[in-house]
Amino acid sequence: MSGLNVQLGGQTVLHHVDFSIDSGEIVTIVGPNGSGKSTLLRAIIGAVEPGAGAVTCKPGLRIGYVPQKLHIDPTLPMTVRRFLDLPQRVHDEAARDALDEAGAGALSGRQMSGLSGGQFQRVLLARALLSKPELLILDEATQGLDQPGSAAFYQKIAEVRDHLGCAVLMVSHELHVVMAASDRVVCLNGHVCCQGEPEHVASAPEYRALFGTGTGGALALYRHEHHHSHDHDPDHAHEAAE
Template identity: 40%
Template sequence: MNALISAKNISVIKSGKNILNDVSIDINKNDFITIIGPNGAGKSMLLKCLMGFYKPNIGAIKTKPNLKFGYMPQNLDVIKTIPMKAKLFITIKKKFDKISLKKVISETQIENILDKQLSFLSGGEMQRVLLARSLLNNPELLILDEPAQNLDVSGQTLFYKLLQKIYSKRGLSILMVSHDLHLVMVSTKQVICLSNHICCCGKPQQITNDPKFLSMFGKDMAEVMAVYQHSNKENFENN
């Protein structure tokens, strides 16, 4: 077993509610897993368990020794009250060398905004800065929690393109919570539908035909997916 993180039959029960129910998940090298699910489905809790912030009531999580992972939160909420340049934010409390800093800065295309105050960054710029910070220690696994939620559609597209580029260049693994499945269809290799338990999982094109997916997200969503699937078909066949 060479999984980076492997969770076996984990359950989380909090104030009488079953937030996660018998969830098993393996994250392997070079995986690109997207977790989708309705609000309150336990998506963030699953991430917390996998990162070791929260201990599940039942089940076990095995993590590869000395696993280096980078975490990208949705947003920061204090950016208005604290004066700080983007460059300082990226490097606080991080061990890094100059070469990886340079590499990260050019990868995420933030050369021009390094000296800007965090409070003056646009949504897209902020996401790139957060991404840069999570990449600075050359992680084997990148964990993202709804990274593009605060962006408009074109911003989302740009962000996922950037993520795809970093994924294929660095050869790392990605675990992401995202609602923008139609946008990550091309990149992601595996989709997990979570609604306290794992409803269904598989390749994106399989999952849109799954009756459980249809009952969770409705037919409209599946049809939207299907459209994207056609336009992306060549990509998948090449894989």
């Protein structure tokens, strides 16, 4: 993979965003609501046209995409197995392998609408894996999962990365979990505020300015749980640590 370079100009939500991702890397984009995180991902998959600048990626790059939320209308009957056949039919064996890899092995015959949140996300992941992606893109894939659920999900992502050697680009709100699971963190607020290794970003002043001391506290809690407390702001620290 030659990497991605994204530049969106004009009065759009993203201003002169430059960044790249290499194969085998797990990069997480964090940022407040409306900071353009999803827009950045949608630019990469081609769902939004950049006003200026360009997205360049390796020719024929295979992208696996796990959307933020997938609402399946209740009037649309859809088994998990049939869902995996979209848009291209796949062999039963490939489907079984992908489901196993995503930890959703037993769900093949179930209706999509009857799945729990965690099962649903695993099926979405399985579908994204079917194309043997070189770049796996996840947009807040753990929304609606409880903390053990999302921790298990990120564990799964890391396993998939190790197994396939693909790059992983994800957006998340769950800073404490994400920070631990990523190789690199990009802090976005219309532009790239700061980026680097999780520890580096967590201590960057731009990051603290964006997320305030509350989330900073949560990070500190995560990193230094045993000898750190934030008495000056207990509510925030508590809320973010949940």
